[in-house]
Amino acid sequence: MRRFFRERREKREIAQAVGREGKRRIFSWIHVFRGEAEALIPNDETKLAADIAKGCFSCVGQSHSYNGVQIVPGINAMMMPEGGFKNLSYDPATGIATVGASISVRTCKEFLLTHDRRLLNSGNFMAQTVVGALMTGTHGFGERAVMADAIHALTFLDGNGQRVRLQRGDADFPYVALSFGTIAPIIEIEIETVPTEAFISNSHINRLSKLRELQQGTIASNWCVLPYSDPEDPMMMLHALAHCAVAQRVPEKKSGGGIFAPIARWVIGNYQTLDRFLPMLRRPMQRVLDRLNVKQHTQIQTDPRDLDYLYDPKPGLASERAPDILHGMFSTTYTGYNLAFFVPLEKGPAVVKFIMREADDLRDLGFFLKGIISVREITGTSDVKFAANHREPMAAIDLFADPRDYAWLERLQRLVLQYEPATRPHFGKSALMPEFRSSLGQDNLDRLMNIHRQHYPKANLMFSERVRAFLDVGKPLPGEAAADARLA
Template structure:
């Protein structure tokens, strides 16, 4: 199809959306929540009061932030605690580069505040819409040679299911820290976290197209030779967009006008129109993804890290796509990609119209967060967006997980997966599983913070 016709089609569907959309702003409609009640506390005392009330009423409690999740991690028919108003900066220790914040602060607001203090996080994910505790509790990560987001948390303030308040530091209850970092909301209500930061730094960034073969041949060297590296691609198109970031002492010269093509044309218009059009015309999916990747190229430039590492400023609602992500050992990355392509092609050959976008990132193994996808393992993260919600996506993800099973794939906690107790013990170890439940027994003996998801995974 001629490129002018494609752009015309995008204009039609994007305008149709603008004229007909409801005033509705959640990440997606899978799953739908039916809570007994929803609370919006303003401070610690109100949170404690809500939890004590739930305990007396024998109701479950789940906290929510931005709901950036495709799993049923926050499902409950009990009480929901919305953390949007728990968004305060509690203190800044500039000498030791630490900041203490309430649980509900959005990452984008945290990053902006830190920049004013000449601070930044060592790493961050591709988007910055999540709340800080929602992000760490599900294992949000970026790419590069630092840890995942949760690894930067050194202290917690938490409330157990009886309404008791605890400070968790290197001197007090320190054995809880590796589990609270990615605690899935199953251990306690996390009121505040203390974050270890870096000085604000500038990155030289560029985005360059390559072929799939070049990406597969060079992924290790690209990862090893750059401070941060990732790539995005469509599985059946020979177009891969490589992202390179490296620290620099040069000053940033970026201006707002430089970002207009990406923020307004590529992100706000082209990407949204492309994704929404796939719902009505999935047969043009591959070409639309190519067009989007082509539009995301960038020449070498300098920018502050907090702006550059999270470039997707206005993410698309997950109403339009579903996401799965696996972490495999970096040496198994090629075979994992081959397995995915094999399965993808088999569905296309059967006549299914499915459109996928892959995002591939890399990190070393650390042991700070015991339920991290990269726990003690150099990891390649493979994120798969099935953009048009084709009818058999559940079957597709199930088959993919089975095909990757020999390579011990660790799914992202906040995305679609089929984890259960047996699989978790196999992926993270029986000792980790048992110690996680020991802390649950201490902080939540009546399983107030549990739901079907937690019961399936941890009993």
């Protein structure tokens, strides 16, 4: 009970501090990473340039919501989402939108809908800034899934507070367009958009062995498995999109399920609640669903004005209404820690089965994966050097656990890295480890750091200890525990 009220008080204090400069406690989304820093709010470009001149700084808001790659204790923190970079415009002649660094994904999407336009792709966490989503590799699924692949140009301030604009075609652009916090502060992005569009969405409950068969004729796929179902052929929920070739609305279709469908639907519909409050029942619940062996297919036409890109038949956000029984399984759980990484596309099913076996073997130690193992298929390739699919199509694997168990997810990631050296990081949600350097290319990382030093020769732009260790660029910063304790 005391813990509950303490957490409520901490969250209230954080909320009250938003918009206020001075010493503040800064957290990643679910408070796994944290640190105390001097918060600076850049109301405009002049103020930001003056703050840069004060000394070492980092930019909060460029990172994804989970791993806090820009949580750097003890130095000035530019609170970009709270700043005044709220410029947002659209050029109908080019289809390019210009988005300021203080604009959230949701605000951007709502604005584009007024022009009947949408982003090429997006993750589902709507509160992060567009710049933060782009810089750390946030993605959807399908063609051009990594959001940074849509960047046309970006503008940032260098260490002297001077504007620098890079656009597609410039030699440095492919390294900077997804630079996980090492190139900052970005003040605006120019990004490609596309017309709003309806799709045919096919959702299946079936077995993983049927994946490729059920994907026939579709253009993009997102699927997940229950980690404690049959390890040889796990229970799968598949969500696949196809082009909608007709102007009128296609009626919803449902088939399959059998006599146990109502039971399975009830369990799936209440799964997140049961999973949250009764974690020890995760495995038996999934075993029951596995034994029911329900197979079901639902086909709907998505609404072109869908905001969260979960591809449902209604506009707006799915979180604002009761979830669809299948699509709800793909929603982010706000009670878990999320870790993600990328493996070659065709190895996705094998890696998932490997993770299932390793996770199940840890249950006697009290560890259980939370909910699902989710996979978004990223087809095609990107010229952005640090995009997941720079070299080949990839599968983005998302693992969930209770926040106190996040270290177990890092262990599972390390095991995958041991057997699949082509694994690449999601800079917002992976545990950044030196083992990733080979798949990213040491020459690419060296080039990025050369660009960094070119624009910040005074070394006044700082990035977190996790990024510094990953890049092998020096000892802990003052304000980090190791440095304070004189261990480094």
